[in-house]
Amino acid sequence: MYGAFVVAAGLMGLAMVLLNTYAKTILIFVWNCFFKPFTKSSADGRDQQAALESFYQGQASIYDITRSKLLQGRETMMQLCASHITVPDPVWVDIGGGTGWNIEKMDEFKKVSEFKAVYLIDLSPSLCKVARERFAAKKWTNVHVVCADATAFSLPDNIKAADLITMSYSLSMIPMFYAVIDRLQKIISNDGIVAVVDFYAQSTATLCGRTNLGGELLRHVNWFSRTFWRLWFEFDRVYLDSSRRDYLEYQFGTIKSINSRNNLLGRIPYYIWLGCLKRRDSELARKINALATESPYLLPVNSSPEIHVLDNEEDLTVRSKGYEAAVINLQRNFPLPSFFYQSEIWRIFYDERHRKYNQFAGQYIYAFTWEDPREDDKILKFKPTDTVLAITSAGDNILAYASMPNPPQRIHCVDLNPYQNHLLELKLAAFSTLEYSDIWKLFGEGRHPDFVELLVTKLAPKLSSHALQYWMRNKKTFTKKGLYDTGSTRWAIRIAKWIFWIAGCTDEVKKLCQATSITEQKMIWTDKIRPALINPLVAAIILRNPLFLWKALGVPQHQAEMISSSSGDFLTYITDTLDPLIERSLISEDNYFYLLCIQGFYTHSNCPAYLKKDAYTRLSKPGALDGIRIHTDEIVDVVARIRSHTVTIAIVMDHMDWFDQDGVDATKEIRALNHALKMGGRVLFRSASKHPWYTRVYEAEGFKCKAAQVREKNRSIDRTNMYASTWVATKVRDLEDNASVDRLEL
Known part of the structure; x- marks a missing residue:
C-alpha cells in the first residue's frame, strides 16, 4: 500500500513538472512572438541582426519545440530534396537554418555523412549557438555553422558550387530578398536544386500570363486570409507579400510546386517549391x-x-x-x-488556366477503364512498329498495350481531363520506382497505408509538378477512401450496393464473386440479384435520370439518346448488357471489370493484364515506358499537331457517341485523324448503337468502316458488354485537300 502511494506521488510530481515545463515553454513563446514586438525593448528595425537576435534570444532554447506545429512542410521539403538530388557527394547550403533542425531531419532521408560539405547560414548568434551544440553532439565534421548575412556569404575557395540550397521559413524574413535570390544563382551548380518552404499570401492577379508556375492548385488565397495573415505575421517581421515567391519563380525554373494550408493553426497558407537554373543543362x-x-x-x-x-x-x-x-x-x-x-518527359505541356479544363471539377471520371484490351489486341493485332493514339481514361489499357511482349513503339495518350492523366502519370511513376508489392497495394487493392511516404520519397521525382500537387492534395485516395471508391463513376457502384442492401441480397452478391461454375453463377444471378437490379422501379428512379447517367455512369446526353433509339429503353439496354455476361465466363476468374465493381478490389488471378507479375517485369525495366506521351487536350487538337502519316492505330473508345449529329465536331476529328494516319492505318471505336451515325462520316472522309463486333440478344461481345458494337475504320485514301482540316478551325 505504501509503495503504491509513493509511486502515485512520484507520478503526480513528474506530471506537475512536465506541466509546468510545458506551460513555461508556451508562455515564453507567446511573450516573444505576440507581446515583445510592441515593447520598447524591441530592436531598431534598421539593424536586421539586432532585430533577429532580439526576437530569438529569449526563445532559442525552445525554438524547435514551439515550431513543430507552426512550420509545416519542412519534413516534406527535406524528403523531396533527398529524392531529387542526383549528383554524388553534394554540397548543401541551408540559408536561415537556425537551430539546425533541417539538417538533423535530413539525416533520416539522406545521411548527412553523404554530403561533401554542409553550411548552415544564419544571422542570429543565439540560434547558431544551438546549432553548433546540436552538430557537436552528432560529431558531424562536415557540417559548418556560419553566423553571417545571406547576402554576403561566399563558399570556401575549395568549393566550386552548391548542389542543394534550402530556405526553410527564412525567405519571408529577409528584407533584401532579391539580393539573396540573385546570389543563389551564382553559387548553385548546373544540376543543383533550390528548395524553399515558407508562408505565402497570393491572389490570381499575380498569375496573369504565366506558364511557369508548375501548377495553380490551392495557390489562390482569398482577400480576408491574405490581409489577416500579412498583418499578423508583420508583427514578427515575417512578410508574406507575393513579390518574394514571384521573384524566386522568375529567376529559377520550377521543378515542383505544392500549395497547402496549415489546418491545425487557422489554415495558414504555405508552399513547398523546388527549382533549378532557368536553362539547366x-x-x-x-x-x-x-x-x-x-x-x-x-x-x-x-x-x-x-x-x-x-x-x-x-x-x-x-x-x-x-x-x-x-x-x-x-x-x-x-x-x-x-x-x-521534370526528370521524365511523359507529360506534354498544357496550360491549366484554359477554361475547357474547368468542366471536370477537379476530379477524374473513371478510376478504372471499362474497355477490354484483350479484345483490342484480337481485333488490331498490335505490332512493335505501331504508333498508337488512344484515349487515356484511367490508363489501364495504355499499360496493357505497353506491357505486351512486343509492345507498340509509341503510344500517345490523349484525354481532355487533366486528372485522368494525373492518374496515368502516377501509374507510370510507380512502375518506374516501386516494388511489385507496392504496385499491387496501390492499383490491385486500391489502398496503401504508406502512400504519402512513397509519393514524396520515390514517386515525386518521376511526376510532373501538376500531378504531384494533385496527389498531395488527394492522398486520402489511397490511405482512406480507396482508389476504386473515387471518380464520378463511384456513384454507380455505390448506388448498386445500396440497392442490393435494400433488397437484402448483399450475401448473394458476395457469393457471385466466389462462384466456381457457370451453373452456380447463373442461379445466384437469376434468383436474387437480377430482380433487385433490373426492375421498373430502379429504371424510373435511376436509369432514366440524365444526371445519374452522366455523373455516375459517364453517359452524356447524346449517347443516352443513341441508347434509347437503338434499344427503346435504357432498362432494356442494361438487361442486354448484363444477362449474357453471366453465361460467358466466371466473374470470379475471368471478369475483373465486374469483380472490381462488386468487391472493390482485384485478385491476383483476376486483374488487368498490367497488374500481372510478368507485366511488372516488363514495365519496370529501364526505358520500358519511354515511348509513352501524355497529352492533355482534345483529340482533334493533338492530331492536328502530329506529322501526317505517322500514326498506325487510333483507339477512340466511345468518344464519338458524345458528338451532336447536327454539328461539325465529328467531321473535324475524322479529318484530323485522316491527316495523322498512315495509309492503311486503323481507327477502333465502340458505340452504344449497333449502327452509329458517324460511320457515314468516316466513309466520306477517306475511311472504310467494318463492324468487328455487334451485340446480339443473349450474346456478349466482350467481358464488359457495355457497348452495342465495335468498329474498325481503315484509311483507304488521303483527303484531296488536307488544308480542309484547317478550314474547319482546328
Missing part, C-alpha cells in the same frame, strides 16, 4: 528539340543536343503547344514551363 535543350520534331514529341535517336528553337523556327512544320510556350518564354527571359524541368 543539355538535356533541357534536347527536350525542347523533341517538341519541335514529331508527335508524340519523342526525341529522335540521333538528334543534336544544340538548341534550335529560335534559329530554325521558320523551318518547322509541326509545332507543339509546349514548343510555342518555350519560344515565348525564352524571348521574354521567363523560365520555361515546369514540364521542361
Whole structure:
C-alpha cells in the first residue's frame, strides 16, 4: 500500500513538472512572438541582426519545440530534396537554418555523412549557438555553422558550387530578398536544386500570363486570409507579400510546386517549391528539340543536343503547344514551363488556366477503364512498329498495350481531363520506382497505408509538378477512401450496393464473386440479384435520370439518346448488357471489370493484364515506358499537331457517341485523324448503337468502316458488354485537300 502511494506521488510530481515545463515553454513563446514586438525593448528595425537576435534570444532554447506545429512542410521539403538530388557527394547550403533542425531531419532521408560539405547560414548568434551544440553532439565534421548575412556569404575557395540550397521559413524574413535570390544563382551548380518552404499570401492577379508556375492548385488565397495573415505575421517581421515567391519563380525554373494550408493553426497558407537554373543543362535543350520534331514529341535517336528553337523556327512544320510556350518564354527571359524541368518527359505541356479544363471539377471520371484490351489486341493485332493514339481514361489499357511482349513503339495518350492523366502519370511513376508489392497495394487493392511516404520519397521525382500537387492534395485516395471508391463513376457502384442492401441480397452478391461454375453463377444471378437490379422501379428512379447517367455512369446526353433509339429503353439496354455476361465466363476468374465493381478490389488471378507479375517485369525495366506521351487536350487538337502519316492505330473508345449529329465536331476529328494516319492505318471505336451515325462520316472522309463486333440478344461481345458494337475504320485514301482540316478551325 505504501509503495503504491509513493509511486502515485512520484507520478503526480513528474506530471506537475512536465506541466509546468510545458506551460513555461508556451508562455515564453507567446511573450516573444505576440507581446515583445510592441515593447520598447524591441530592436531598431534598421539593424536586421539586432532585430533577429532580439526576437530569438529569449526563445532559442525552445525554438524547435514551439515550431513543430507552426512550420509545416519542412519534413516534406527535406524528403523531396533527398529524392531529387542526383549528383554524388553534394554540397548543401541551408540559408536561415537556425537551430539546425533541417539538417538533423535530413539525416533520416539522406545521411548527412553523404554530403561533401554542409553550411548552415544564419544571422542570429543565439540560434547558431544551438546549432553548433546540436552538430557537436552528432560529431558531424562536415557540417559548418556560419553566423553571417545571406547576402554576403561566399563558399570556401575549395568549393566550386552548391548542389542543394534550402530556405526553410527564412525567405519571408529577409528584407533584401532579391539580393539573396540573385546570389543563389551564382553559387548553385548546373544540376543543383533550390528548395524553399515558407508562408505565402497570393491572389490570381499575380498569375496573369504565366506558364511557369508548375501548377495553380490551392495557390489562390482569398482577400480576408491574405490581409489577416500579412498583418499578423508583420508583427514578427515575417512578410508574406507575393513579390518574394514571384521573384524566386522568375529567376529559377520550377521543378515542383505544392500549395497547402496549415489546418491545425487557422489554415495558414504555405508552399513547398523546388527549382533549378532557368536553362539547366543539355538535356533541357534536347527536350525542347523533341517538341519541335514529331508527335508524340519523342526525341529522335540521333538528334543534336544544340538548341534550335529560335534559329530554325521558320523551318518547322509541326509545332507543339509546349514548343510555342518555350519560344515565348525564352524571348521574354521567363523560365520555361515546369514540364521542361521534370526528370521524365511523359507529360506534354498544357496550360491549366484554359477554361475547357474547368468542366471536370477537379476530379477524374473513371478510376478504372471499362474497355477490354484483350479484345483490342484480337481485333488490331498490335505490332512493335505501331504508333498508337488512344484515349487515356484511367490508363489501364495504355499499360496493357505497353506491357505486351512486343509492345507498340509509341503510344500517345490523349484525354481532355487533366486528372485522368494525373492518374496515368502516377501509374507510370510507380512502375518506374516501386516494388511489385507496392504496385499491387496501390492499383490491385486500391489502398496503401504508406502512400504519402512513397509519393514524396520515390514517386515525386518521376511526376510532373501538376500531378504531384494533385496527389498531395488527394492522398486520402489511397490511405482512406480507396482508389476504386473515387471518380464520378463511384456513384454507380455505390448506388448498386445500396440497392442490393435494400433488397437484402448483399450475401448473394458476395457469393457471385466466389462462384466456381457457370451453373452456380447463373442461379445466384437469376434468383436474387437480377430482380433487385433490373426492375421498373430502379429504371424510373435511376436509369432514366440524365444526371445519374452522366455523373455516375459517364453517359452524356447524346449517347443516352443513341441508347434509347437503338434499344427503346435504357432498362432494356442494361438487361442486354448484363444477362449474357453471366453465361460467358466466371466473374470470379475471368471478369475483373465486374469483380472490381462488386468487391472493390482485384485478385491476383483476376486483374488487368498490367497488374500481372510478368507485366511488372516488363514495365519496370529501364526505358520500358519511354515511348509513352501524355497529352492533355482534345483529340482533334493533338492530331492536328502530329506529322501526317505517322500514326498506325487510333483507339477512340466511345468518344464519338458524345458528338451532336447536327454539328461539325465529328467531321473535324475524322479529318484530323485522316491527316495523322498512315495509309492503311486503323481507327477502333465502340458505340452504344449497333449502327452509329458517324460511320457515314468516316466513309466520306477517306475511311472504310467494318463492324468487328455487334451485340446480339443473349450474346456478349466482350467481358464488359457495355457497348452495342465495335468498329474498325481503315484509311483507304488521303483527303484531296488536307488544308480542309484547317478550314474547319482546328
